[in-house]
Amino acid sequence: MYVLGIKTSGHDTAAAIVNGGRVIAACAQERFDRKKHSKEYPKEAIDFCLGQAGITIKEVDLVAIPFNYPLALAMLVGKFTLEYFPASVNATKTLFPYLLSKWSDGESRLRSMGYSGKIKYIDHHHGHAASAFFPSNFDSAAVLTIDARGESPSTCVYLGKGGDLKKVVTLASYPHSLGYLYTSLTAYLGFERNSGEGKVMGLAPYGDWRPYRQYADIVKLLPDGKFKLDLSYFSFHLGAGLDVSEKFEKIFGIRRIPGSEITKRHKNIAAFLQHITEETVLHCAGYAMESTGERSLCLSGGVALNSVANGRVLKEFGPSQLFIQPASTDDGSVLGAALFAFYSGYNRKPVHIDDTVYLGPEYSDEEIELCLKKNKLRYKKSKSIEKRVAREVAEGKIVAWFQGRSEFGPRALGNRSILVDPRDPTMKDKLNSQVKFRESFRPFAPSVLEESASEYFDCDESSPYMLLTYNVKKKYQNGLPAITHVDGTARIQTVSRNQNDRYWRLLNEFGKLTGIPVLLNTSFNIRGEPIVNTPQEAVNSFLGSGIDVLAIGDYVVKK
Structure with missing residues (x-):
C-alpha cells in the first residue's frame, strides 16, 4: 500500500512516501526550489518521492495531508473568533479565506498531477505524533507534540502502542x-x-x-x-x-x-x-x-x-x-501523516523503520564527475576519501562533504556537511564570517564516534540527530574550543557505523591522526539558503565561500 504524505501550504511544504509501513523517501520542497522554508506547492518533492518508489502518481493508493482543513475552519469560527471577539475579527477575516483557498488549491493541484484516488486529511498533531512514534520503533511510548499551532491545538499528549496511536489530551x-x-x-x-x-x-x-x-x-x-x-x-x-x-x-x-x-x-x-x-x-x-x-x-x-x-x-x-523526530518542524509532519494513514484503523503490526534521516536525493559518481567537468574544475578521484579528508581537516582546511542521500530535516548529519577541526580556536569566527556569513555569536555542533562520546561529553546514550545538548567535559573544553559554547555545552551528534558508515570512517580516521574522533559539523549551505541538494549547488557554494576543499562522492576538488 503506497501512501503519499504531502504538505501543500504554509511554511516547510514537503512530501514523503511509505509502502507497507516502510519509509522510501522524504524531502522538503525547499531543497528543490531553493526557497528556505518554502511555502510553494511541493511538486518537485512529490516527483522525487514517486521516482524513488518507482511508481507514478496514479499508482498511489492514498494521499495523506497533515492538516484537517474542515476542523481548522470550524475551530476558527466556533472557538477562536467567538472567544476573543471582537479583537479576533481582523485575524479571522484574513485566515478564513486563506484556509479555504489553500484547501482548494492543494487539492486541485494534486488532481492536476493525475491523482484521482482518496485524500485523507490528518489532524496536524496526529502527523507530528506519528512522525515520532512509529520511527522510534518503541513498543509503547508517551508522545508529546509542541508547535505553534495545528488546526487549533498547540500542545498534545499521545499514547502509542504497537500500531496504535491515540491522543490522550490537548494541553x-x-x-x-x-x-x-x-x-x-x-x-x-x-x-x-x-x-x-x-x-x-x-x-x-x-x-x-x-x-x-x-x-x-x-x-x-x-x-x-x-x-x-x-x-x-x-x-x-x-x-x-x-x-x-x-x-x-x-x-x-x-x-x-x-x-x-x-x-x-x-x-x-x-x-x-x-x-x-x-x-x-x-x-x-x-x-x-x-x-x-x-x-x-x-x-x-x-x-x-x-x-x-x-x-x-x-x-x-x-x-x-x-x-526526537529529526524533522520536527512541519516538513516532518508529512512522514507522520503517511504513517498515521497507513496504521490508523487497520490493526496492523508495526514495521521496523531503519532510517528516518537519510531519505533525500543522491547522485552517482558519474553524475558528479559530469558536473565537475561542466564547471571546468580540477579534481582527483580518491581511493580512500575518508583518509584524504581527515588529513585535509587536520591540516586546518575547511572541507565541504557531499555524500549519499541528503538528510530529511534541518540538520546536516554527515551527508551534506561542512567539516573543520574542532581544536582550532579560530575556526568558529572563520566559519561564521567567511563561509556561513552569519552572526558571530552563533555556535557550532560536533560529531563524535558513538563509542567515544562519553570520553568527551557528559553523554551516556546515543544522540544521532543533534537534538540534545550536553556538557563538554571540563578537561576538553579548552581543547575543543570551536564546538564548546559559552556555557560549556555542545549540541552533539553521535555517529555509529550502522547509522552512517562512511562518515563513521572519516571520524575514525581523524581520530587516528589527532587522537580526538570529533569533528565540527555544520550544514553545507550559506546564510539564507537551504542545505545544498545537487552537485551543482555544492559547487556553487564551494566557489562562492571560504571553503577550501570539496569532497563530493569519491572526488576531491581544491581551490
Missing part, C-alpha cells in the same frame, strides 16, 4: 502556544520568524534571565500539564505579521532593528525566553509520562528542535528511551 490550544511565544520574541529580537529561533537559542547563554524573573508568569503553568500565555503581552493572535504588544515593549524595551547591535538587554531577553520555554516543556513532558504511565518518550513539533530543553527533559526525567 494547550492557540493562541496559548509555546511555538508562537518563541516566534514572537524571535521577531521582537530582530530575527526572522520561523527561521531565526535557533539563533535566539544560541544567543540565550550569553544572557541572564533573572532580571526578568518577576515576569515569568507570562506563561502560567496549570495543573495536569496545561499552560496559558498572558495574552496582554502579545498581539500575534490579532492579525498577520504581529507579535508582541505595546505592554511588552513598555516593560522589555523597544524591539531590536534587524542587523543592529545586540546588547546585553537583548541577550537577557533571549535567556528569559529560553528559561520559560524550558520550564514549560518540562512541565508538559512530565505530565505526558505521568498521565500515560510510560517510561519511553517521543517528542515532535517545531519546539522539539530546542536541544537545550530536550537535554533537560532527558536529564531531569530520565526516560528509559527518548526519541
